[in-house]
Amino acid sequence: MDWQKNLLIAAILATLLMLVIRWHEFQEQLPAPAAVASQTSSSAATGSVPVSSSEIPVAANESTETAKADLAATQLITVKTDSFELTINPLGGDIVQLALPRHFLKLDTPDQPFVLLDNRNNHTYLAQSGLIGANGTDTAAGRPLFRSEQQQYELTEGQNELVVDLHLQQGEVKITKRFTFTRGDYLIKVDYLIDNQSANNWSAQLYGQIKRDSQNFVKVSALEMNPYLGAAITTPDEKYKKITFADMAENEIKTSVQGGWIAMVQHYFVSAWIPDAGSSNNYHLRKLGNNDMYLMGFTGKVNEVAPGTQGVISASFYAGPKDTERLEEISPYLDLTVDYGWLWWVAKPLFWVLKFIHNLVGNWGLAIIGLTLCVKLLFFKLSATSYKSMAKMRKLAPKMAEMKERYGDDRQKFSQEMMKMYKTEKVNPFGGCLPLLIQMPVFLALYYVLMESVELRHSPFFGWIMDLSVKDPYFVLPIIYGITMYFMQKLNPQPTDPMQARIMQMLPFLFTFMFLWFPAGLVLYWVTNNTLSIAQQYIITKQIDAEPSAK
Known part of the structure; x- marks a missing residue:
């Protein structure tokens, strides 16, 4: 049964759709x-x-x-x-x-x-x-x-x-x-x-x-x-x-x-x-x-x-x-x-924190990094639950592939055996998806904050990024984002369905292409978020891999 993978893909595609709808380069051509x-x-x-x-x-x-x-x-x-x-x-x-x-x-x-x-x-x-x-x-x-x-x-x-x-x-x-x-x-x-x-x-x-x-x-x-x-x-x-x-x-x-x-x-x-x-x-x-x-x-x-x-x-x-x-x-x-759209009640506190951090560090790019760290700390426990579930699913992937080959087209038998394995291994198939969905409103609200904040207009970060409100002129951040997304996928359980696996493999390239034209401030947020997520997920995955499997 791959319904949990379908749910995850649907959540990713829904996020992608929201980004496309709100995606804009905003180059004033007066x-x-x-x-x-x-x-x-x-x-x-x-x-x-x-x-x-x-x-x-x-x-x-x-x-x-x-x-x-x-x-x-x-x-x-x-x-x-x-x-x-x-x-x-x-x-x-x-x-x-x-x-x-x-x-x-x-x-x-x-x-x-x-x-x-x-x-x-x-x-x-x-x-x-x-x-x-x-x-x-x-x-x-x-x-x-x-x-x-x-x-x-x-x-x-x-x-x-x-x-x-x-x-x-x-x-x-x-x-x-x-x-x-x-x-x-x-x-x-x-x-x-x-x-x-x-x-x-x-x-x-x-x-x-x-x-x-x-x-x-x-x-x-x-x-x-x-x-x-x-x-x-x-x-x-x-x-x-x-x-x-x-x-x-x-x-x-x-x-x-x-x-x-x-x-x-x-x-x-x-x-x-x-x-x-x-x-x-x-x-x-x-x-x-x-x-x-x-x-x-x-x-x-x-x-x-x-x-x-x-x-x-x-x-x-x-x-x-x-x-x-x-x-x-x-x-x-x-x-x-x-x-800030219908998520204004989430976005306004986020902007307050962003501005507070900026008053301390004096750089809007560093403020974005600091805000991302605060959001990650806020959802640390929830993310840990999600990553533990995904790490367990990843560990069980060989057994799932073996069962899929053993039962062939008998979907009912395959589903029964898979649910039995989940119960034995104490794995909640919702554990990886639901925490991510709960965090989604905060991520979307932060997106609105970064897109609507006039403070980021013509504000520099470091080096080649002289304006956080427009695209990275050399596309360095989008490429780094694509690399981080690739490594995050490697730490996640891989779909057993070949079509789903190919879709997941294409997502880093698709998102990288889209992020080429995203404002640098928004891409900086996602790069920071992915980097912190990789570190947390890597540690949790290693801990789960070291645990003995249920017999």
Whole structure:
């Protein structure tokens, strides 16, 4: 009876399938970023066109809006901090381009920052905000053209905060749209300061939205799957809900949440609007007409400012790496945009341990090795049980082969004799498989951790491995992995069925081929895991081989 071997093969193939499904090289192929300050007039105009949604009015006079857009294109505002290089369009006060100077486009191009938000001719990805309602700035007549005291702002040495004010006079009401940038942070505070010197109450609602096309600039091969690119939201029923472009194209999605957030998620990076946590906010996600354009946004509560008084309406916009700790601080469940899948409850503690070890050793490669050692120690007893069972099965392999030859095609007799031998030798056929299956969720969760951790992006190990998030350039680690897998198979019991034996013999070559394109950090984990497993299994196998067989 070889059902236990079939179970083991099925488990291996299931793991292989999961790896194929999640396998991706993730080489960002964004167009080469131009300098933020040199954005063309035509792209600026495109970014300032008022968006169409059920909450936000559309300009009625197209010629007037075009003239305003042309004027705004000559007055683009550039902001430079240690975290951002961005452009603000004074028409509406939208962020039309945003680059991250601390994150390179590629490892060998440190002079080219990774561009997250972009609004050039071949791509649209904007962060828009405004005021709607009775006294809103965004009306059927169009979007407001703000005035700024200067066109260039920079966070200087020793300065921890940079404030960029855009001004608008609305009759006797002075409106200031204020962007506040903090050193070392990717969270932008957006405030509307209302100075109502009129004789009437002033009333409006704040909205914020992300406007994006569905273009995916990640290069993938035929065997790879794209990382998730799409919207995410927290709802009363789901802490973290993905909403794809296809979902938005099919139906407009609306929900109301106390506080909450709306995000655009991609590999390693995220942008998100986070409105007032103390009020109920209305969220909407939908496709714009027949164009490849999508809106993801919120509308806040109605705010009133009495005559002769001042008021503030606020929201925050995050644009940067998926930093779990920072996202946790900003809003509940926003950290789930670091997508560990359904095993997040296992993956989050693993990442905490990985980060803790990194703080001690200062190298993410060494941290991976340390985490692998911790996982092996955690499952030491369970692995020992599995290896003892496999060692006993390996020791009984000659007897099984002899029985198979003796009973030929009499499968029933062969099964009876084999079960009798198991009982005599005190071997549990489940003993080798079940411990491995129990450990599988941890291994898969660790896989998600290594694939989703932006900390590994452009992080070196030693020698030739300069980036743990991409493949080993010389394929040394995948080859070592294949060798370790080969030796592990030699320590395992060999299938009695010739077809099963051939499949098992092919697995090291198959996995080695697949791992050629795996990120080096993930292959390093498997090489370390296999090496530790071989050492443990070798010692146990020697001990079992030295034990006398039952008579």
